[in-house]
Amino acid sequence: MEQFHIPVLLQSACTYLNIRPGKRYIDATAGGGGHTREILVRGGHVLALDQDREAISEITACLVPPHPLGEKGPDLVLVHSNFIHLREVAEGHQWRPVSGILFDLGVSGRQLTAPGRGFSFQLPGPLDMRMDQELPHQAGELINSLPLSNLALILKKYGEIPGSFALAKKIVAHRPLITTADLAKITGKFSRRVFQAFRIAVNDELNAMSLALPQAFDLLEPGGRMVVISFHSLEDRIVKNLFRTWAAAGLCLILTPRPLTPDESEINSNPRSTSAKLRALQHN
8 A cells, every 4th residue: 555655644634533433534635545544543434535537446356345346344445536516525424423524635646656557757648647547638738729928827727837838838938748768858847836837727636626625624623623734835724724724713623833754764654745744723
Protein backbone atom coordinates (compact mmCIF):
# COMPACT_ATOMS: atom_id res chain seq x y z
CA MET A 1 0.00 0.00 0.00
CA GLU A 2 2.80 2.40 0.86
CA GLN A 3 4.20 1.82 -2.62
CA PHE A 4 0.95 3.12 -4.08
CA HIS A 5 0.95 6.26 -1.93
CA ILE A 6 2.69 7.18 1.32
CA PRO A 7 0.14 8.98 3.53
CA VAL A 8 1.38 12.35 4.74
CA LEU A 9 1.12 13.43 8.39
CA LEU A 10 -0.61 10.14 9.09
CA GLN A 11 -0.52 10.04 12.88
CA SER A 12 -1.12 13.78 13.27
CA ALA A 13 -4.14 13.70 10.95
CA CYS A 14 -5.70 10.78 12.81
CA THR A 15 -4.97 12.34 16.20
CA TYR A 16 -6.70 15.58 15.18
CA LEU A 17 -9.66 13.53 13.92
CA ASN A 18 -10.03 12.29 17.52
CA ILE A 19 -11.00 8.81 16.35
CA ARG A 20 -13.31 6.91 18.70
CA PRO A 21 -14.28 3.26 18.31
CA GLY A 22 -17.58 2.70 16.53
CA LYS A 23 -17.90 6.29 15.28
CA ARG A 24 -18.30 7.18 11.60
CA TYR A 25 -15.60 8.97 9.59
CA ILE A 26 -15.13 10.00 5.98
CA ASP A 27 -11.87 9.81 4.06
CA ALA A 28 -12.75 12.06 1.13
CA THR A 29 -9.49 11.32 -0.72
CA ALA A 30 -8.69 7.69 0.02
CA GLY A 31 -5.64 7.40 -2.28
CA GLY A 32 -3.80 4.20 -1.42
CA GLY A 33 -5.81 3.78 1.77
CA GLY A 34 -3.16 4.77 4.31
CA HIS A 35 -5.32 7.17 6.31
CA THR A 36 -8.35 4.91 5.93
CA ARG A 37 -6.42 1.98 7.33
CA GLU A 38 -5.25 3.96 10.37
CA ILE A 39 -8.80 5.10 11.13
CA LEU A 40 -9.93 1.46 10.95
CA VAL A 41 -7.06 0.36 13.20
CA ARG A 42 -8.17 2.92 15.77
CA GLY A 43 -11.69 1.50 15.71
CA GLY A 44 -13.48 3.96 13.44
CA HIS A 45 -15.90 3.11 10.63
CA VAL A 46 -14.94 4.69 7.32
CA LEU A 47 -16.72 5.90 4.21
CA ALA A 48 -13.83 6.25 1.74
CA LEU A 49 -14.10 8.11 -1.56
CA ASP A 50 -11.69 8.52 -4.43
CA GLN A 51 -12.20 9.68 -8.00
CA ASP A 52 -9.35 7.45 -9.27
CA ARG A 53 -10.45 3.88 -9.95
CA GLU A 54 -6.84 2.70 -9.52
CA ALA A 55 -6.98 3.92 -5.92
CA ILE A 56 -10.26 2.12 -5.32
CA SER A 57 -8.77 -1.07 -6.76
CA GLU A 58 -5.72 -0.77 -4.50
CA ILE A 59 -7.83 -0.37 -1.36
CA THR A 60 -10.07 -3.21 -2.47
CA ALA A 61 -7.07 -5.49 -2.77
CA CYS A 62 -5.49 -4.44 0.53
CA LEU A 63 -8.28 -3.50 2.92
CA VAL A 64 -11.76 -4.47 1.87
CA PRO A 65 -13.47 -7.34 3.67
CA PRO A 66 -15.37 -9.72 1.36
CA HIS A 67 -18.39 -7.57 0.60
CA PRO A 68 -19.29 -5.99 -2.77
CA LEU A 69 -17.77 -2.64 -3.66
CA GLY A 70 -19.96 0.25 -2.57
CA GLU A 71 -22.02 -1.82 -0.15
CA LYS A 72 -21.80 -1.38 3.58
CA GLY A 73 -19.42 -3.78 5.25
CA PRO A 74 -18.74 -4.07 8.96
CA ASP A 75 -16.56 -1.00 9.07
CA LEU A 76 -15.66 0.21 5.55
CA VAL A 77 -17.61 1.52 2.55
CA LEU A 78 -15.71 2.33 -0.65
CA VAL A 79 -17.13 4.64 -3.32
CA HIS A 80 -15.69 5.77 -6.65
CA SER A 81 -16.60 9.46 -6.61
CA ASN A 82 -15.19 12.97 -6.65
CA PHE A 83 -15.61 14.61 -3.25
CA ILE A 84 -17.63 17.34 -4.92
CA HIS A 85 -20.50 14.85 -4.47
CA LEU A 86 -19.71 14.30 -0.78
CA ARG A 87 -23.14 15.12 0.64
CA GLU A 88 -24.92 12.96 -1.93
CA VAL A 89 -22.60 10.00 -1.29
CA ALA A 90 -22.89 10.29 2.50
CA GLU A 91 -26.67 10.54 2.43
CA GLY A 92 -26.91 7.71 -0.10
CA HIS A 93 -25.10 5.42 2.34
CA GLN A 94 -26.91 6.78 5.42
CA TRP A 95 -23.50 7.83 6.73
CA ARG A 96 -24.58 10.11 9.55
CA PRO A 97 -23.79 11.28 12.12
CA VAL A 98 -20.19 11.92 11.02
CA SER A 99 -17.55 12.35 13.72
CA GLY A 100 -14.67 13.33 11.44
CA ILE A 101 -13.81 14.07 7.82
CA LEU A 102 -10.35 14.03 6.22
CA PHE A 103 -9.19 15.63 2.98
CA ASP A 104 -5.67 14.76 1.79
CA LEU A 105 -5.45 16.92 -1.31
CA GLY A 106 -3.13 16.83 -4.30
CA VAL A 107 -1.67 13.99 -6.34
CA SER A 108 -0.95 10.50 -5.06
CA GLY A 109 2.47 8.88 -5.31
CA ARG A 110 1.13 6.37 -7.84
CA GLN A 111 -0.25 9.11 -10.06
CA LEU A 112 3.08 10.95 -10.04
CA THR A 113 5.20 7.89 -10.76
CA ALA A 114 2.98 6.30 -13.43
CA PRO A 115 4.23 7.73 -16.75
CA GLY A 116 0.96 6.93 -18.48
CA ARG A 117 -0.94 9.32 -16.21
CA GLY A 118 1.05 12.35 -17.37
CA PHE A 119 1.29 14.15 -14.02
CA SER A 120 5.07 14.43 -13.82
CA PHE A 121 7.23 16.75 -15.89
CA GLN A 122 10.17 14.44 -15.13
CA LEU A 123 8.69 11.30 -16.72
CA PRO A 124 7.80 10.77 -20.39
CA GLY A 125 4.14 10.18 -21.05
CA PRO A 126 0.95 11.52 -22.61
CA LEU A 127 -0.42 14.90 -21.58
CA ASP A 128 -3.29 13.40 -19.62
CA MET A 129 -3.32 14.60 -15.95
CA ARG A 130 -6.85 13.38 -15.22
CA MET A 131 -7.32 12.11 -11.68
CA ASP A 132 -10.55 10.48 -12.83
CA GLN A 133 -9.81 8.91 -16.18
CA GLU A 134 -13.49 9.07 -17.02
CA LEU A 135 -13.27 12.86 -17.32
CA PRO A 136 -13.84 13.98 -20.92
CA HIS A 137 -10.79 16.22 -21.48
CA GLN A 138 -7.08 15.56 -21.05
CA ALA A 139 -4.49 18.27 -20.44
CA GLY A 140 -3.20 17.95 -23.98
CA GLU A 141 -6.57 18.98 -25.38
CA LEU A 142 -6.50 22.20 -23.35
CA ILE A 143 -2.88 22.92 -24.15
CA ASN A 144 -3.34 22.45 -27.89
CA SER A 145 -6.75 24.05 -28.39
CA LEU A 146 -7.29 26.90 -25.93
CA PRO A 147 -6.78 30.48 -27.10
CA LEU A 148 -3.65 32.27 -25.95
CA SER A 149 -5.52 34.39 -23.39
CA ASN A 150 -7.07 31.31 -21.75
CA LEU A 151 -3.71 29.54 -21.53
CA ALA A 152 -2.12 32.62 -19.96
CA LEU A 153 -4.94 32.82 -17.41
CA ILE A 154 -4.47 29.17 -16.39
CA LEU A 155 -0.73 29.67 -15.95
CA LYS A 156 -1.22 32.83 -13.91
CA LYS A 157 -4.18 31.72 -11.79
CA TYR A 158 -3.22 28.12 -11.07
CA GLY A 159 0.57 28.22 -11.47
CA GLU A 160 1.24 31.74 -10.16
CA ILE A 161 3.84 32.03 -12.88
CA PRO A 162 5.46 35.41 -13.59
CA GLY A 163 5.38 36.29 -17.26
CA SER A 164 2.52 33.87 -17.84
CA PHE A 165 1.45 35.55 -21.10
CA ALA A 166 4.94 35.25 -22.62
CA LEU A 167 5.12 31.60 -21.58
CA ALA A 168 1.66 30.95 -23.03
CA LYS A 169 2.82 32.49 -26.34
CA LYS A 170 5.79 30.14 -26.33
CA ILE A 171 3.48 27.16 -25.82
CA VAL A 172 1.19 28.27 -28.66
CA ALA A 173 4.16 28.76 -30.99
CA HIS A 174 5.24 25.14 -30.47
CA ARG A 175 1.83 23.48 -30.74
CA PRO A 176 0.90 20.72 -31.06
CA LEU A 177 2.55 19.36 -27.92
CA ILE A 178 2.02 15.61 -27.57
CA THR A 179 4.00 14.40 -24.56
CA THR A 180 5.01 15.55 -21.10
CA ALA A 181 8.56 15.87 -22.43
CA ASP A 182 7.34 18.25 -25.15
CA LEU A 183 5.71 20.52 -22.58
CA ALA A 184 8.61 20.36 -20.11
CA LYS A 185 11.09 21.26 -22.84
CA ILE A 186 9.12 24.42 -23.66
CA THR A 187 8.43 25.50 -20.07
CA GLY A 188 11.90 24.86 -18.63
CA LYS A 189 12.40 26.10 -15.06
CA PHE A 190 8.65 26.73 -14.70
CA SER A 191 7.72 23.13 -15.56
CA ARG A 192 6.63 22.17 -12.05
CA ARG A 193 4.25 25.13 -11.83
CA VAL A 194 3.01 24.65 -15.39
CA PHE A 195 2.13 21.01 -14.76
CA GLN A 196 0.41 22.01 -11.52
CA ALA A 197 -1.59 24.68 -13.36
CA PHE A 198 -2.87 22.37 -16.09
CA ARG A 199 -3.57 19.58 -13.60
CA ILE A 200 -5.72 21.93 -11.53
CA ALA A 201 -7.53 23.13 -14.64
CA VAL A 202 -8.19 19.63 -16.00
CA ASN A 203 -9.56 18.37 -12.68
CA ASP A 204 -11.29 21.62 -11.63
CA GLU A 205 -9.59 21.11 -8.28
CA LEU A 206 -10.07 24.47 -6.59
CA ASN A 207 -13.74 24.72 -7.49
CA ALA A 208 -14.30 21.17 -6.24
CA MET A 209 -12.61 22.07 -2.95
CA SER A 210 -14.67 25.22 -2.53
CA LEU A 211 -17.86 23.22 -2.98
CA ALA A 212 -16.85 20.11 -1.01
CA LEU A 213 -15.54 21.69 2.19
CA PRO A 214 -18.88 23.34 3.11
CA GLN A 215 -20.65 20.04 2.41
CA ALA A 216 -18.22 18.31 4.76
CA PHE A 217 -18.74 20.92 7.45
CA ASP A 218 -22.52 20.47 7.27
CA LEU A 219 -22.15 16.69 7.65
CA LEU A 220 -20.22 16.95 10.91
CA GLU A 221 -22.00 16.30 14.18
CA PRO A 222 -21.47 18.76 17.08
CA GLY A 223 -17.94 18.15 18.27
CA GLY A 224 -17.03 16.52 14.96
CA ARG A 225 -13.72 17.39 13.36
CA MET A 226 -12.44 18.23 9.89
CA VAL A 227 -8.80 17.78 8.91
CA VAL A 228 -7.44 19.10 5.60
CA ILE A 229 -3.93 18.48 4.26
CA SER A 230 -2.99 20.78 1.38
CA PHE A 231 0.15 20.99 -0.73
CA HIS A 232 0.29 24.45 -2.28
CA SER A 233 -0.73 27.98 -1.40
CA LEU A 234 -3.85 28.02 -3.59
CA GLU A 235 -5.36 25.08 -1.72
CA ASP A 236 -4.23 26.27 1.69
CA ARG A 237 -5.67 29.74 1.15
CA ILE A 238 -9.14 28.32 0.46
CA VAL A 239 -8.98 26.12 3.56
CA LYS A 240 -7.68 28.91 5.79
CA ASN A 241 -10.30 31.42 4.65
CA LEU A 242 -13.21 29.00 5.04
CA PHE A 243 -12.06 27.94 8.51
CA ARG A 244 -11.73 31.57 9.58
CA THR A 245 -15.17 32.45 8.20
CA TRP A 246 -16.83 29.62 10.12
CA ALA A 247 -14.89 30.45 13.28
CA ALA A 248 -15.82 34.15 13.06
CA ALA A 249 -19.48 33.12 12.85
CA GLY A 250 -19.08 31.05 16.01
CA LEU A 251 -19.64 27.78 14.15
CA CYS A 252 -16.34 26.08 14.92
CA LEU A 253 -13.12 26.12 16.90
CA ILE A 254 -9.90 26.18 14.87
CA LEU A 255 -7.56 23.58 16.37
CA THR A 256 -4.50 24.67 14.37
CA PRO A 257 -3.94 28.45 14.67
CA ARG A 258 -0.89 27.79 12.50
CA PRO A 259 -0.83 24.89 10.05
CA LEU A 260 1.01 21.75 11.10
CA THR A 261 3.87 20.71 8.82
CA PRO A 262 5.93 17.49 8.54
CA ASP A 263 8.98 17.12 10.72
CA GLU A 264 12.46 16.52 9.36
CA SER A 265 12.27 12.75 9.67
CA GLU A 266 9.06 12.55 7.61
CA ILE A 267 10.47 14.85 4.94
CA ASN A 268 13.60 12.72 4.73
CA SER A 269 11.60 9.51 4.36
CA ASN A 270 8.99 11.05 2.04
CA PRO A 271 10.28 14.15 0.20
CA ARG A 272 6.86 14.71 -1.40
CA SER A 273 5.57 15.68 2.05
CA THR A 274 7.76 18.80 2.16
CA SER A 275 5.06 21.30 1.22
CA ALA A 276 2.22 19.70 3.21
CA LYS A 277 0.15 21.82 5.60
CA LEU A 278 -2.45 20.39 7.95
CA ARG A 279 -5.36 22.46 9.28
CA ALA A 280 -8.05 21.15 11.62
CA LEU A 281 -11.26 22.41 13.19
CA GLN A 282 -13.95 21.20 15.56
CA HIS A 283 -17.62 21.84 14.84
CA ASN A 284 -19.46 23.65 17.65
